[in-house]
Amino acid sequence: MNKRLDNYFEQVKKNPPLMDIEKVNQIITEAEIKTEVEVEVKKGHRNFLKIIIIIIIMTTLFAVILSVFLLWPKAPEEIPNSNYPIPKGILQTADSIPIKEEMNINPDEDLIVVANNNKISVSAADDLETKVEVSGPDVIESNTLKTSNYAIYNNLKNDSCDFQLILFDKKAFIFNDKQNTIWLSINSDQTKALVSGEYRYTVPNKKERVPMSFSGQYFINPDSTLKITNGIISIDTSKANHSVVYEFILENKQKISGMYLPKPVEEEILISTIEKPKIEFVYTEQLMDSTHFIELNREELEQFGFTLNDSSIFFRFLFNVGIQAFTKLKDNSMIFGVQTDGKKERNEDNTVSNFKAENFNFSRNKQDLEKYHKGKVLMLATDEKGKTILKMGMPKIRLEEMISSKYSKNRLTLLPIVIKKNIFGDQPKQNVVYWFLPTDQFLSDLPKHITVDLLNEIDYLDAKEKLGTEKPECKYFDECKNTLDVSNFKVFPNPANSNATVTFNLNEAINGKISLVDLTGRERQVLQPQTQFSVGSHHFDLDVSDVPEGIYLITLYSDKGIQTQRFIVTR
Amino acid sequence: MIKQAEFMKLYEPIHQRLSNYCRSMASCRADAEDLLNDTALAAFEQFDKLEDASAFAGYLFTIASNLFKKQIRRKKFRGNYNEKEALLIADLNVDAETRTELSLIMQKIDMLPNLQREALILFHISDLPLEEIRKIQGGSLSAVKQRIKRGRERLMQMLTEKQRQVVSLIL
Structure with a gap:
């Protein structure tokens, strides 16, 4: 049986090859050429793809780098640098200066800053909500000053102080042998204030002025303060013995700048030898010389210049040289206003305040002076007991110029006209006394018999030899009696x-x-x-x-x- | 071209055996030629990866075996008997009795399990050493021997049964 199988296998082996070896060779050759072409094509594809991928990657990287560069938060612009050289020999660091144990920042002792050694702590009264940030002391390098210590107080309950920035430099400086411990108080409605300052001082015995610029701090005398309240900057340099230049840039880019320049000592002496003309203001109460009020009826009042309405009493008069003013009395209040060149009226509810003419920048010249010398000048309004309703101040020299020549030149007095309560309808609500300067216009506008009586009394008072002068009725001046x-x-x-x-x-x-x-x-x-x-x-x-x-x-x-x-x- | 020359130098001695393998395994001549063609091409493409030239035969038959399995998976069926017979025996210059005998054995071999059939073909027709067959089919050497032995025994058994059936019919 095995022989049959072996015979089978031998017979099968005798089969000729399915194809000639040459045919195989030919197939392989064709395949190789085809493969090489495919490989080349594939390589070409791969290279192309590689190039595309590299381009995409490079583009992406570039875009990322560019966006990072553009979007990277820019560093804040540096405030004027603080690298001004500080002269040696004048400046001392805090190490040699005794530190104040306690500094009262607020006069009302709302805030107390305590500086002990290298630590600064801040405490506040119980009724204040404070958010306190305190930085430690900074280093003063050899010739370079860096930022100061500061404390920021937010959310103060005081209505007038939404924000308070207190700068103080424990690394204090000595200028002119005076300790220059510095703190700055800013009251501002700004939530933030960027503070930069420049300080100039005069080197002793030299006229050279050395500028120094600081960022985030301000250098003034220990007792001087600078305040910004609702955009109004005020600086108290009364005790500063050196010049101060300041510049504050608020967050809204608003710039506040100014300088304080004390005069050199020599100049101060020269100036002090020249007496400045003093302007003496007269308290109108001092002029109320007469105690007997001039009473006028309605017709006389209107002739004098009063405008009587059912609801108010209006009076236009000369307030100061060149200025028309008016009062409007309604119920128990009096409105005061001024009018310049007939254009604008500025009303002031001036029932109690003292009103100084010099606070106004109204133009004045000689022509105006002559023109208005004869006007009626209301200086005071009171109730019948003398309680002030309205009062005005005016330079004494000007008042003297305006008094009528018919009146006593040595007697600076006011003459009162009373308007009785409820005399016109329900106005006024109380007796009101208008006190006038005795100008020509005033005397001429009064009823003649009153003017005559007034002038007679004045003449009598002025007469040196009263015995030889007929004594008048003495209605108006107590002195006459x-x-x-x-x-x-x-x-x-x-x-x-x-x-x-x-x-x-x-x-x-x-x-x-x-x-x-x-x-x-x-x-x-x-x-x-x-x-x-x-x-x-x-x-x-x-x-x-x-x-x-x-x-x-x-x-x-x-x-x-x-x-x-x-x-x-x-x- | 150097690669091709080297490949052909190694391939040429094995060409006949590979051809017999393909002829024995495939179901028809076209499949056999495709299998041979594909095996040669695949072997040539991967020729650079072959480190030892002495293992070329195993390398070649491994490719052929894998391609055949792939071919079976694709086709899911085998060709009919006549095509198979024409493939294996048509070219042989043999008498009618021998042709019948060969056709009978071929028929029985195709009935064997694939691994046993392949092992028999590789061993007896392609003359591959057992070690090479082991590399192609995987597993141990004794397993390969068992496949060949059992394949032969099964084949002989099938051939004997057929003969008995014929005898019984005569009786």
Whole structure:
């Protein structure tokens, strides 16, 4: 059986090859050429793909690098550098300066900064919400000053201080042998304030001015402060002994800059030898010489210049040279306004404030002076007891220029016109007294009989030899009523708020008393009971702290006559 | 071209045996020629990876074996008997009795399991050493021997049964 199989296998082996060897060779040759072509093509494809991939990768990388470069947060612009050289020999570091144990930042002691050695701590009153950031002391390199210590307070409850930045430099400097521990207080409605400063000081014994610029700090004298409140910058350099140049750049790019330059010592001496002309302002209360009010009826008031409406009393007058002003009295309040060149009116609710003409920059010249000399000048408005409703200040020299030549040149007084309560409808709500400067216009606009009486009284008072002059009726001036031979009857200070002194000289002995009397004639206080006064000078102290504000008369009643002096109590 | 020359130098001595293998394994002449063709091409393409020239025969038959298995998987069926017979015996210059005998054995060989059939063909027709067959078919050497032994025994058994059936019919 095995033989059959072996025979089979042998027979099968005898089969000729399926194909010639040459055919195989040919197939392989064709296949090789085809393969080489395919390989070349594949290689070409691969190279092309590689190039595309490389281009994509490179492009992506470039885009990433470019975007990173563009989007990278830029470093904040540097504030003016602090690399100005600091002269040796003048500057000392804090190491040699005793550190203040405690600095009261706020006068009200709301905030207290305590500096101990190298640590600075800040505490605040309990009612303040504070967020405090305090940096440690910085290094002062040999000749270079770097940023200072600072503390930032936020969320202060004080309405006027939303933000407070306090800079202080424990690494203090000494200029001119004075400790220059620095702190800066800024009150601002800005949430942030970028602070940069430049400091210049004069080298002792040299006129050279050395500039230094700092970032984030400000250099002024220890006792000087700089404040920014609602955009208004104020600097107190009253104690600064060196010049200060400052520049603050707020976050909204607003720049605030300025400088304080104290004069060199030599110049200060020169300036101090020249007396500056002093402008003396007159308190209008001092001019209320008359205690008897001028009463006018409605027609006379309108002729004088008052405009009487059912709801208000309007009066246009000359406030200052070249300035038209007006008052409008309605109910219990008085509105004051000024008008320049007939264009704009500026109203001020000035019921109590003191109004100084010099606060206004109105143009004045000689022509204006001549033109308005004759105007009516309202200086004061009070109630019947002398309590101020409206008052104005004006240089004394100008007032003297404006007083009528018919009036006494030595007598700077105001003449009162009263408008009685409810005289016109329901206005005014109270008796109101308008006090005028006795100008030509004022005297001419008054009813003639009043003007005549006034001038007669003035003439009588001015007459040196009163015995030879016919005595007028004395309606308006208390002094006119005086019959006692007293000289230098004075009260000072006048006005007074608590204490005053009365002095007078007697040429003959009298028996009398001294009283404080109000304008209604009621005796308010007996200053000196009935006493025998000898010849010579006398003086008494008055305590008017309990006396209500108003105009009073200090009257000396005697067996030989009376003497009265106006006296004003203010608070 | 050097590569081709080297390849052909090694291939030429084995060409006949590979051809017999393909002829024995394939179901028809076209498949056999394709198998031979594909084997030669694949062997040539991968020729660079062949490190030892002495292993060329095993390398070649391994490729042929793998390609044949792939071919079977693709076709899922074998060719009919006549094609197979024409493939193996048509070219032989033998008498009719021998042709019948060969055709019978060929028929029985095709009925053997693939591994046994391949082992028999590789051993007896392609004259490959047992070690080479082991490398082609995997497994151990004894397993290859068992396949050949069992293949022969099975084949002889099948041939004997046929003869008995013929005898019984005569009786």
